[in-house]
Structure formats: C-alpha cells, structure tokens
Amino acid sequence: MHDPLVELNDIYCRLGTKEVFTGLSLRVNRGEILSVVGVSGVGKSTLLKVISRLVPVQQGIVRVFGLDLSTLAEDECNQRVRSRIGFVFQSGALFDWMTVEDNVIFPLIYGVRSDATGLTKARERARQLLRVVKMEGTEHHQPDQHSGGMKKRVAIARALITQPDLILYDEPTSGLDPVMGAIIDDLIVQMRDQFGVTEIVVTHDLAAARRFSDRIAMLHNGRIIAVADPENFLRLKDPVVQQFVRGEGYGPLTANL
Ligand SMILES: Nc1ncnc2c1ncn2[C@@H]1O[C@H](COP(=O)(O)OP(=O)(O)OP(=O)(O)O)[C@@H](O)[C@H]1O
Numbered sequence: 001m002h003d004p005l006v007e008l009n010d011i012y013c014r015l016g017t018k019e020v021f022t023g024l025s026l027r028v029n030r031g032e033i034l035s036v037v038g039v040s041g042v043g044k045s046t047l048l049k050v051i052s053r054l055v056p057v058q059q060g061i062v063r064v065f066g067l068d069l070s071t072l073a074e075d076e077c078n079q080r081v082r083s084r085i086g087f088v089f090q091s092g093a094l095f096d097w098m099t100v101e102d103n104v105i106f107p108l109i110y111g112v113r114s115d116a117t118g119l120t121k122a123r124e125r126a127r128q129l130l131r132v133v134k135m136e137g138t139e140h141h142q143p144d145q146h147s148g149g150m151k152k153r154v155a156i157a158r159a160l161i162t163q164p165d166l167i168l169y170d171e172p173t174s175g176l177d178p179v180m181g182a183i184i185d186d187l188i189v190q191m192r193d194q195f196g197v198t199e200i201v202v203t204h205d206l207a208a209a210r211r212f213s214d215r216i217a218m219l220h221n222g223r224i225i226a227v228a229d230p231e232n233f234l235r236l237k238d239p240v241v242q243q244f245v246r247g248e249g250y251g252p253l254t255a256n257l
C-alpha cells in the first residue's frame with residue numbers, strides 16, 4: 001500500500017483539563033476525500049488543528065506529507081507543512097475590513113511575495129478561483145455584504161489560493177440551505193477531481209458525507225472507532241455508529257448526557 005498523506009499514530013491530546021484524544025490513530029490516503037463525523041464537542045475541529053499543528057499533542061506521532069510534525073521548528077512547519085494546507089475554518093474566519101479579493105490573496109501575500117508582479121499574479125489567480133466558486137464579480141465587495149453560503153465559498157477560494165495538496169474543511173455546509181450545501185459538496189469533489197488534492201471534511205451531515213466521501217471516519221471518546229467506505233459505514237454493527245447513522249436520541253452516544 002502507498003504511503004498515507006496524513007498519519008496519526010496513537011495520539012494523546014489534552015486541552016486544559018480535557019483529554020480530547022486518548023490513543024487516536026488515522027491514515028488518510030493521497031487523493032482521497034475522507035469525512036470525519038461525531039457528536040458536538042468530540043474533538044473534530046481539534047483533529048484538524050492537530051494535523052496543521054495549531055494544537056500540539058502530548059504523545060504519539062503526527063506525520064503529514066511524510067514529515068513528523070514534532071521534529072519541525074515553527075518556520076519549518078510553516079514552509080513545509082502549513083503552506084501546503086488549505087484550511088476552511090468552522091467560522092469562515094474572513095476579515096470583514098478587507099475586500100473579498102484581499103481576503104482570498106491573503107495567504108499568498110502574507111510573508112511570501114508582495115512585489116508588484118507577485119501581487120498582480122495573486123489577483124489574477126484570486127479572480128480565477130472566485131469564478132470556480134461562482135463568486136465572480138464580488139472582488140471589491142466586503143465579505144459582510146454577503147450571505148453565509150457566499151462567505152463560505154470565499155473561504156474555500158482563500159484555502160485554494162496557495163494550491164494546497166491537502167484541504168481541511170471544518171463543517172463547510174453547516175448553517176447553509178440544502179441547495180447551497182449541495183453546491184459546496186460538488187465543489188469539494190471538483191477540487192479533488194480537478195486539482196488532485198486530498199481532502200478531510202468534518203461534517204454533521206451524514207447524507208452528504210455518503211455522497212462525496214471515499215471513506216467516513218467516526219470519532220468517539222477520544223478515538224476513531226470506525227472507518228469505512230460509505231456503503232459499509234452504514235452497515236457497521238457498532239452500536240455507537242448505528243445510533244449516529246439512525247440519528248436516535250437514545251443510545252450509547254448519549255449515555256452520559
Ligand atoms: N483551547 C481549549 N482549551 C480547553 N478545552 C478546549 C479548547 N478547545 C477545545 N476544547 C474542548 O475540547 C473538546 C473538543 O472541542 P472541538 O471544538 O474539537 O469539538 P468539535 O467536535 O469540533 O465540536 P463541534 O461539533 O461543536 O464543533 C470540547 O470539549 C472543547 O470544549
């Protein structure tokens with residue numbers, strides 16, 4: 001089997017007094033779309049932050065692009081890992097005081113190349129990407145002039161500007177209407193098919209995850225308790241997975257609530 005693009009091996013991660021991961025392992029293959037599901041507060045956002053080393057782990061190995069993240073200095077991590085990752089944050093995280101276009105080129109000009117030629121090229125590419133996400137013509141608008149779905153699309157264009165090899169999406173369709181959700185889902189597939197990127201998508205929407213994922217992973221109690229292709233995921237006998245799949249209020253997932 002070929003080397004995975006992301007490999008988490010028996011990781012432990014504590015945030016404050018909370019043990020978020022207690023022996024979590026996961027491999028993500030090059031070119032795959034992997035969805036991560038799990039109930040609120042289980043650590044989905046933290047998982048994406050661990051992969052980009054925005055959150056450190058206390059034990060275990062995190063390997064991204066074949067590099068053990070614990071061995072990298074901060075600037076090395078920026079240059080060799082974070083610059084190759086596009087992160088679509090749960091909140092969108094656009095700067096409201098900048099235009100849409102300036103938001104999109106931000107990762108490119110931030111500390112990288114801000115000479116005139118670099119800037120012109122960055123603006124051309126931003127416009128191209130705004131076309132890809134169907135937001136052409138909004139370059140000079142402020143993000144807060146737009147709806148939640150439009151802002152998410154701008155956030156996706158921004159995540160793509162550095163031509164990343166890996167895109168991490170944190171609930172890219174939550175709070176959107178089903179039509180806008182479907183547009184974003186199609187975009188996720190298009191990114192992989194057109195640009196060959198590997199994608200990890202945190203989502204609550206199992207129906208959507210079934211449509212676009214190669215595999216679905218379920219996070220529960222600090223670990224990945226199941227990973228399977230969509231067909232087989234739905235058939236897993238694990239009672240936690242079953243409760244999540246059926247969307248039932250009563251069961252092992254909610255035993256401690
Ligand atoms: N900086 C922090 N300090 C202390 N605890 C934190 C910190 N960040 C997150 N946590 C806790 O870690 C756990 C996992 O949080 P995380 O945001 O990863 O969950 P999530 O699965 O993304 O939830 P949601 O579906 O609501 O977005 C939660 O219990 C949260 O309160």
Ligand SMILES: [Mg+2]
Nearest residue numbers: 044045046090
């Ligand atoms: Mg989250």
